[in-house]
Amino acid sequence: GAVVSQHPSRVICKSGTSVKIECRSLDFQATTMFWYRQFPKKSLMLMATSNEGSKATYEQGVEKDKFLINHASLTLSTLTVTSAHPEDSSFYICSARDGRGSRDSPLHFGNGTRLTVT
């Protein structure tokens, strides 16, 4: 079945540095990928919608200059957390659906990236 691969699974970085997270669809093309963030004991919050070949669409309250999204191909989207701060520590999860957009192809999630900013 469809698989979404996310890397790295865990990263610890110092405050002020940037971190890049990759999300790949392994056996299908994803024209759209979604990036979520989840704080402890909270639900998933959509950060942005990544569109292949065009600019990402950010949700209200999410800084586009801080969370850079690049969707350069039909199988890869990246999220870069720039100048990370401790409050950015969270669980970041990407998701994607088969580009054909069939109702029978629900959203598939990557395994998530646990970011800790010290």
Next chain:
Amino acid sequence: QKEVEQNSGPLSVPEGAIASLNCTYSDRGSQSFFWYRQYSGKSPELIMFIYSNGDKEDGRFTAQLNKASQYVSLLIRDSQPSDSATYLCAVEGGSYQLTFGKGTKLSVIP
């Protein structure tokens, strides 16, 4: 603003019992409804999805949808300790974007 409401729980049921998880949504135009299971520290995994009013059964799981009442539920029969997790209700209105509820934590007591 689209909202998806779930009782945060925890919901405790004895092993072998039926667990009933409920979800309501605000957007009457919502089209697709999903239940995801999330173990602590892990990414969500799809349990079931439902599009039409009524019941949909898959093994021990039954999803129920009532669009008139804007209500969707998940029943887990013969609950097992391994079913202990947080269950997320998700609603899709369009553009494949999902709005998630805060999740209901289920504990199945051996």
